[in-house]
Amino acid sequence: MENQKIIVRYPPSPTGLFHIGNARTFLFNYLFAKQNDGQIVFRLEDTDKERSKEEYANDIIENLKWLGIEPDFSTMVKQSERSEIYKKYINKLIEEGKAYFAEPAFAEATAGEGRKVIRFRNPNKKIKFNDLIRGDIEFDTTELKDFVIAKSLDEPVYHLAVVVDDFEMGVTHIIRGDDGISNTPRQILIQEAIGAPRPIYAHLPLMLAEDKTKLSKRKHGEQVSVSFYKNAGYLPEAMINFLVMVGWNPGNDQEIWSKEELIKIFDIKKVQKKGGIFNIEKLRWLNKEYMRLQKNNTKNLIIEKLKVKFENKKIHPKLVETIFEKIEVISDIDVLIENGELDYFFNKPELEIDKICWKNQSKEDCKQKLEKILVLAKGGTFEDFLRCHLRELAEKEGKGEVLWPLRYVLSGREKSPDPFTLIEILGVEETIKRIQNAIQIL
RNA sequence: GGCCUCAUCGUCUAACGGUUAGGACAUUGCCUUCUCAAGGCAAGAAUCAGAGUUCGAUUCUCUGUGAGGUCACCA
Numbered sequence: 166m167e168n169q170k171i172i173v174r175y176p177p178s179p180t181g182l183f184h185i186g187n188a189r190t191f192l193f194n195y196l197f198a199k200q201n202d203g204q205i206v207f208r209l210e211d212t213d214k215e216r217s218k219e220e221y222a223n224d225i226i227e228n229l230k231w232l233g234i235e236p237d238f239s240t241m242v243k244q245s246e247r248s249e250i251y252k253k254y255i256n257k258l259i260e261e262g263k264a265y266f267a268e269p270a271f272a273e274a275t276a277g278e279g280r281k282v283i284r285f286r287n288p289n290k291k292i293k294f295n296d297l298i299r300g301d302i303e304f305d306t307t308e309l310k311d312f313v314i315a316k317s318l319d320e321p322v323y324h325l326a327v328v329v330d331d332f333e334m335g336v337t338h339i340i341r342g343d344d345g346i347s348n349t350p351r352q353i354l355i356q357e358a359i360g361a362p363r364p365i366y367a368h369l370p371l372m373l374a375e376d377k378t379k380l381s382k383r384k385h386g387e388q389v390s391v392s393f394y395k396n397a398g399y400l401p402e403a404m405i406n407f408l409v410m411v412g413w414n415p416g417n418d419q420e421i422w423s424k425e426e427l428i429k430i431f432d433i434k435k436v437q438k439k440g441g442i443f444n445i446e447k448l449r450w451l452n453k454e455y456m457r458l459q460k461n462n463t464k465n466l467i468i469e470k471l472k473v474k475f476e477n478k479k480i481h482p483k484l485v486e487t488i489f490e491k492i493e494v495i496s497d498i499d500v501l502i503e504n505g506e507l508d509y510f511f512n513k514p515e516l517e518i519d520k521i522c523w524k525n526q527s528k529e530d531c532k533q534k535l536e537k538i539l540v541l542a543k544g545g546t547f548e549d550f551l552r553c554h555l556r557e558l559a560e561k562e563g564k565g566e567v568l569w570p571l572r573y574v575l576s577g578r579e580k581s582p583d584p585f586t587l588i589e590i591l592g593v594e595e596t597i598k599r600i601q602n603a604i605q606i607l
Numbered sequence: 608g609g610c611c612u613c614a615u616c617g618u619c620u621a622a623c624g625g626u627u628a629g630g631a632c633a634u635u636g637c638c639u640u641c642u643c644a645a646g647g648c649a650a651g652a653a654u655c656a657g658a659g660u661u662c663g664a665u666u667c668u669c670u671g672u673g674a675g676g677u678c679a680c681c682a
Contacts, residue, residue, distance in 0.1 A: 178681080180681080180682070210682060211682095213681055213682065215681090216681075216682090217682095270679095270680075280680095282680055283680095299612070299613090302611070303611095304610075304611075305610080308609070308678085309678090312679095313680050314680095315680085316680045317680090320680085322679085322680065322681085322682090323679095323681070323682050324682095326682095327682085342676095343611095343612070343613090344675095344676055344677070345676095345677095346612065346676075346677080347611060347612095347676075347677040347678070348677085348682095350611095368612090370612090370613080370675095371675075371676075373675080375618090377674070378674095378675075378676095379675080379676075407619095410619065410620080410631095411620095412619090413620095414619080414620055414621075416620095416621070416622095417621085417630090418621085418629080418630045419630095420630085420631055420632090438612080438613060438614090439612095439614065440612095440613075440674090440675065441618085441619060441620090442618060444618050444619065444632070444633085446618080446632060446633055447618075447619065447633080448632095449632095450631090450633090487644090490644065490645055491644055491645080523641065524641095563641095564640085564641055565641045565642095568640095568641040569641040569642070570641090571641085572641065573641090573642085576642095578642085579642060580642055580644085581642070581643065582642095582643075582644075583640085583641075583642080583643090584641080
């Protein structure tokens with residue numbers, strides 16, 4: 166028994182984009198299976214013909230690959246293709262008197278005459294099961310009544326299909342969200358009826374939204390979809406690291422963990438019982454940490470983004486470096502672009518005369534300083550100007566009085582990187598042009 | 608409402624029944640600085656309440672309170 170191969174499952178229902186909460190549930194399954202050298206079977210629960218869509222199935226598979234927590238796709242089954250199997254079990258249950266045909270409780274006008282549903286004959290007993298995370302849980306199943314297990318012989322309902330599939334696929338551990346707890350007694354009843362062994366259960370606490378309720382597309386929007394994060398350029402390593410830390414932690418102060426390390430150290434018994442809030446601030450911080458670890462890749466992505474926006478312009482490495490320091494997620498660049506915070510690196514900025522001078526500095530003084538800078542920029546080498554002369558001037562004549570006007574004249578913004586960085590990116594020629602332009606309008 | 612589950616800083620969490628209740632994110636302040644960002648340093652911030660067990664309770668028990676989940680011919 167103890168040496169039995171561990172089999173877990175991913176059973177997504179393709180009725181929507183891959184949900185971040187599901188991703189987390191699958192991640193826990195993944196870590197548990199991998200550390201035990203087990204198998205992960207994959208099953209599309211698409212018995213709801215109305216809502217199941219091919220594109221959703223693809224989205225789930227694609228994002229699973231992106232996260233790097235793939236199941237064993239060779240085991241993939243679709244419940245919609247297994248009605249013969251379910252039928253066999255349903256018939257058997259009926260033959261044994263454990264289920265029976267019944268009048269539909271609410272036949273729609275279009276449902277036609279003579280339609281019958283199949284109900285489970287509830288033995289009305291107490292079910293007690295042990296949960297790896299929560300310990301013993303007991304239910305009285307009487308209140309479940311004789312629940313429906315199939316709409317017809319060919320249309321099983323979720324509970325029946327799940328139990329049959331888990332049994333047939335040899336699933337040993339069911340690791341799923343908290344919201345599955347109340348389904349468990351019902352499923353155990355069916356297991357007992359078809360003679361299936363009881364798998365080991367582990368119910369994970371839910372990942373919640375800021376309002377402490379279950380993350381849902383309807384209430385919380387596109388941020389519940391994994392593809393949202395993928396499209397925004399979050400790194401899969403950061404996502405995994407983040408997701409696993411909501412509800413579990415290694416018991417020490419380390420925050421950054423690779424997937425390989427997690428597989429080694431993960432302990433399902435130490436999973437939290439309390440639901441955890443999805444805190445995007447921490448995700449962003451983690452993402453930045455991972456961007457730093459993947460500096461070259463990240464810089465290439467920044468360059469790509471810039472190339473799209475500023476087609477024919479040269480992209481200075483220092484600019485890439487500057488942006489790299491500023492952002493936490495690649496898509497932050499889109500915001501910078503949208504707000505025009507990068508324009509001045511490529512085009513001459515519009516200046517507001519009132520903003521050129523530092524604090525109480527007079528226009529005359531300001532103009533004078535700019536002219537001195539101009540002299541320095543024109544004479545000597547670019548290197549010397551940038552590294553020594555400009556600094557010396559600023560020391561001598563007042564940093565604010567020299568550097569503020571210079572920085573503003575170059576960027577046209579009250580907030581920007583320092584003038585040394587700007588000059589390095591813009592080059593002497595452009596720097597001189599912008600200073601001259603400012604002197605003229607002053 | 609019935610049933611089930613849960614309860615440590617704002618958030619994620621740590622703490623063999625004995626700790627000044629620790630860390631991280633966020634926040635605030637200071638340093639650095641012409642501004643912003645980054646970086647460095649520092650600070651504030653929690654055991655839901657009430658009983659009980661115990662020499663001693665964040666930890667064990669009970670009650671209350673609060674929160675969440677679930678109550679489909681959806682999965």
